[in-house]
Amino acid sequence: MGQDEAGKPGPRRNAVATRARILEAARFHFARAGYDQVGMRQIAVTARVDAALIVRYFGSKEALFREVMAKGFQLGDDFLSGGREGLGERLVRYVAAKAGANRDMDPVLILLRSGSNEQAGSILRQGLDEGFVQPLARWLGGNHAPERAGLIASTLFGLAFMREVVRIEPLAEADIDRLVALVAPALQRYVDGSDPA
Amino acid sequence: MGQDEAGKPGPRRNAVATRARILEAARFHFARAGYDQVGMRQIAVTARVDAALIVRYFGSKEALFREVMAKGFQLGDDFLSGGREGLGERLVRYVAAKAGANRDMDPVLILLRSGSNEQAGSILRQGLDEGFVQPLARWLGGNHAPERAGLIASTLFGLAFMREVVRIEPLAEADIDRLVALVAPALQRYVDGSDPA
Numbered sequence: 001m002g003q004d005e006a007g008k009p010g011p012r013r014n015a016v017a018t019r020a021r022i023l024e025a026a027r028f029h030f031a032r033a034g035y036d037q038v039g040m041r042q043i044a045v046t047a048r049v050d051a052a053l054i055v056r057y058f059g060s061k062e063a064l065f066r067e068v069m070a071k072g073f074q075l076g077d078d079f080l081s082g083g084r085e086g087l088g089e090r091l092v093r094y095v096a097a098k099a100g101a102n103r104d105m106d107p108v109l110i111l112l113r114s115g116s117n118e119q120a121g122s123i124l125r126q127g128l129d130e131g132f133v134q135p136l137a138r139w140l141g142g143n144h145a146p147e148r149a150g151l152i153a154s155t156l157f158g159l160a161f162m163r164e165v166v167r168i169e170p171l172a173e174a175d176i177d178r179l180v181a182l183v184a185p186a187l188q189r190y191v192d193g194s195d196p197a
Numbered sequence: 198m199g200q201d202e203a204g205k206p207g208p209r210r211n212a213v214a215t216r217a218r219i220l221e222a223a224r225f226h227f228a229r230a231g232y233d234q235v236g237m238r239q240i241a242v243t244a245r246v247d248a249a250l251i252v253r254y255f256g257s258k259e260a261l262f263r264e265v266m267a268k269g270f271q272l273g274d275d276f277l278s279g280g281r282e283g284l285g286e287r288l289v290r291y292v293a294a295k296a297g298a299n300r301d302m303d304p305v306l307i308l309l310r311s312g313s314n315e316q317a318g319s320i321l322r323q324g325l326d327e328g329f330v331q332p333l334a335r336w337l338g339g340n341h342a343p344e345r346a347g348l349i350a351s352t353l354f355g356l357a358f359m360r361e362v363v364r365i366e367p368l369a370e371a372d373i374d375r376l377v378a379l380v381a382p383a384l385q386r387y388v389d390g391s392d393p394a
């Protein structure tokens with residue numbers, strides 16, 4: 001551990017940790033109950049802060065939701081730095097592991113439970129588009145990159161949804177290696193742009 | 198037209214028409230607002246019947262929802278009677294046309310807006326499984342048919358969701374022929390069982 005971790009936290013460090021705790025609590029509640037049903041007070045209780053502090057840090061519930069969703073779908077650098085080969089497999093592993101590890105925190109559930117609210121829906125759309133689809137399309141390049149990136153998002157979403165929400169067998173309980181064998185080839189075709197389209 | 202259509206409707210004919218009208222009204226409201234938010238009275242008003250009649254015909258809101266969902270995902274005979282060749286294309290056309298024609302009545306929206314209610318979720322799961330995934334798996338046959346059928350459902354759901362709910366371009370506004378070119382090959386591979394898995 002560095003000196004920073006061992007030493008007494010200063011006010012700046014505290015503020016960063018508090019912000020992170022608020023975001024985590026917000027994400028948890030939005031995933032569980034959906035945008036409409038969640039109040040600032042619930043988030044404040046879970047984050048162990050005063051509701052007024054949330055307003056001071058983030059401004060409003062809408063702004064807080066926007067910040068949660070800007071991170072919710074963000075395509076990590078580790079996917080892309082691994083290169084084009086095997087990207088289909090890495091994406092399947094990521095979605096499957098995430099779903100297994102922590103159902104309550106999944107952005108898929110937030111989408112599902114908040115997507116019908118008009119305001120939240122447009123924030124979700126923007127988060128998924130700017131955080132995932134557009135960067136992936138730029139990175140993929142080649143013919144029809146935005147369509148291919150959209151189809152990758154659509155395939156992953158369908159998979160997460162079948163496993164987490166609909167839970168129809170045998171997909172719901174299939175282990176990760178099996179899912180990779182089943183879904184990665186279709187994703188990799190979109191990555192490589194190898195289907196005639 | 199047969200005599201039945203031209204003649205004065207008898208009580209039996211009336212009952213059939215009334216049941217159909219109630220089911221249509223229920224489907225409309227469940228798709229718009231989700232299972233939790235819909236009351237018998239709203240459905241009765243739209244169907245132009247007394248709420249007590251709905252209870253007499255269907256028993257309860259849960260039973261009504263079950264009946265709506267048993268039909269919501271039903272795989273039509275026309276898909277399968279067309280044979281294996283081109284089934285991927287027919288399924289894409291069906292989902293795309295349905296979404297375009299009548300957004301408010303789509304079972305995808307019902308799934309989305311009712312899936313987080315535990316009771317409704319289990320009815321939805323059963324409707325999708327018994328109405329679509331299982332019959333498709335039996336018809337497909339061959340290796341891993343239940344997984345392939347599940348992946349077809351997952352792919353179609355992802356597509357409908359991206360178009361109807363998330364509405365990210367260019368997928369959201371892509372015309373049907375374009376969608377067929379983009380998605381049918383992946384579906385057809387699941388139909389044919391041609392990916393190594």
